Amino acid sequence: MKKTSLFTAALAAATIWSGTALAVDLSIVHGSVGKDQEVLRAELDRYEAATGNKVTIVSMPESSTDQFGQYKLWLAAQSSDIDVYRLDVIWAPQVAAHFVDLTPHVADIRDQYVSAAIESQTVDGKLVGLPMFLGAPxxxxxxxxxxxxxxxxxxxxxxxxxxxxxxxxxxxxxxxxxxxxxxxxxxxxxxxxxxxxxxxxxxxxxxxxxxxxxxxxxxxxxxxxxxxxxxxxxxxxxxxxxxxxxxxxxxxxxxxxxxxxxxxxxxxxxxxxxxxxxxxxxxxxxxxxxxxxxxxxxxLGGSHLGVAKYSKHPEEAIELVKFLNNYDNQKERAIVTSRPPTLNAVYGDAEVGEKQEFIPLWKPVVDNALARxxxxxxxxxxxxxxxxxxxxxxxxxxxxxxxxxxxxxxxxxxxxxxxxx
Known part of the structure; x- marks a missing residue:
């Protein structure tokens, strides 16, 4: 399993290769409750330190219904203002046409994710979002x-x-x-x-x-x-x-x-x-x-990260999505927010089980959750x-x-x- 340090080192190397000229500004739209926002900001700070890129969080209301209404407006307008969207598990079939197919970009890691999560984000063979966390009440x-x-x-x-x-x-x-x-x-x-x-x-x-x-x-x-x-x-x-x-x-x-x-x-x-x-x-x-x-x-609940087709920086946005969903970030998210991870290996992490016993106990519930x-x-x-x-x-x-x-x-x-x- 690749750790964050290896991933960020690779990102940093890519940035340093051409100096700071490669640095870009990205935005991620993110509806949240609880500690979601502060954990995301900490993850983005690490990403920014490693790459030189800057990421702005565009906050959304708590209600996923309200979030989706705004998403539809941005996507219908083909707005380049948002690079990465946090997507509810149910939205993939409705928004697939507006997002980059992540399939070729995660071919080496997709088998590490909970299969049902990957399936929920696959529409006609296209991977609309990379699973971020799951939910089962x-x-x-x-x-x-x-x-x-x-x-x-x-x-x-x-x-x-x-x-x-x-x-x-x-x-x-x-x-x-x-x-x-x-x-x-x-x-x-x-x-x-x-x-x-x-x-x-x-x-x-x-x-x-x-x-x-x-x-x-x-x-x-x-x-x-x-x-x-x-x-x-x-x-x-x-x-x-x-x-x-x-x-x-x-x-x-x-x-x-x-x-x-x-x-x-x-x-x-x-x-x-x-x-x-x-x-x-x-x-x-x-x-x-x-x-x-x-x-x-x-x-079945959960959120996943997709890259808009209208992003001016799709390559950097894809790398951001992969970074936010890597092992160390999912582990931290599980411990701090008690959000069930989408990487199978995190459920077996001893530190996760010790600090957040809810997570390994809930794996069977997540695996058998009822889809909308x-x-x-x-x-x-x-x-x-x-x-x-x-x-x-x-x-x-x-x-x-x-x-x-x-x-x-x-x-x-x-x-x-x-x-x-």
Missing amino acids: ALYYRTDLLEKYGEKVPATWQEMTATAKKIMDAERAAGNADMQGFVFQGAAYEGLTCNAQEWINSFGGGRIVDTDGSININNPKAAEALTLAASWIGGISPEGVLNYKEEDARGVFQSGNAVFMRNWNYAYALAAGDDSAVKDTFAVTTLPSGGEGLASAAT PSAATKRSYNEVSSEFWTAVHDTLSGNGTAEQNLAKLEARLKRLKGAGW
Whole structure:
């Protein structure tokens, strides 16, 4: 395995070969939460020191839905303002035409990456993005509160609901009026799509759109899952959860005011930080299932780095992408941000396991994570996801039953599909 020092030495040599005349200015657009931005800046500082190139971070809002809206504007305009894009795992089929094919540039290292991550970024044989980190959410829970009330870690959503209510009610009766039972991402955006497909799939309700492109989401198991979720609002979950994104949920849990939380891996490092009210009183487990004999479902997340075809410095941008995804940078990212790496070898790194035990434990979850139907629905994925999260949000908000909203969703998805995706 090549280490950062060898890679940066090669970059430096290339720069020194023709003096500082080769130095260029690059930009990377990067939506982030938690410690992502500070870790990226440290990595870029090392890159700049080795190459003489300068890299500016163009920050984006937390919501991936908002990010993608801006990305589409830049790409449609063929803007050269952005060289490297941090891409959500689901975007490759929609943006492939705007990005450099990385296949020939990473032929010597692509086998070192998690195969599913490479596959998720490959469109018609073109590697759109080099995998940066993966994600598969967890159920965060308060170990001290479960122990206090003699409750076990829930295996099903029904058990989670009952346990959350019991502990929440008892804590409120004891004087903690702010205690919530369960917080998650309930706002009408891509995060709700991730949450809701987990509920539905874990109940045996299938996928939003099946891998063959067929539409079977309007079924009794899907309705059962959404009906249970709707019962949480104003019960074990605050009504405000209908506007929560990742950081909103983390803020409640990390302040000590929630028994359970569904969130991505990045929240682990932050909840375990010295400034966290729950530093030594929480743990994680896989998301619950919809009942005995049914399997848990965790949405596949993650971000990957692609080079825009419109970059004025594509060669330097490609080298930057490779640098940011090398072993040492992925190792540091795993330790500091608890983001699951995309290089297989990092999962077996002893220091990573010692400093961030969450990472090696989560490898099987990442390997078996549930993909969203971006490959099946191609360029229509954004519209599909929007229709799905709207139907779910309406159900959670009490605007129609799960059965009514799933029937409307089915009709809308069939109109979107037309003769084919």
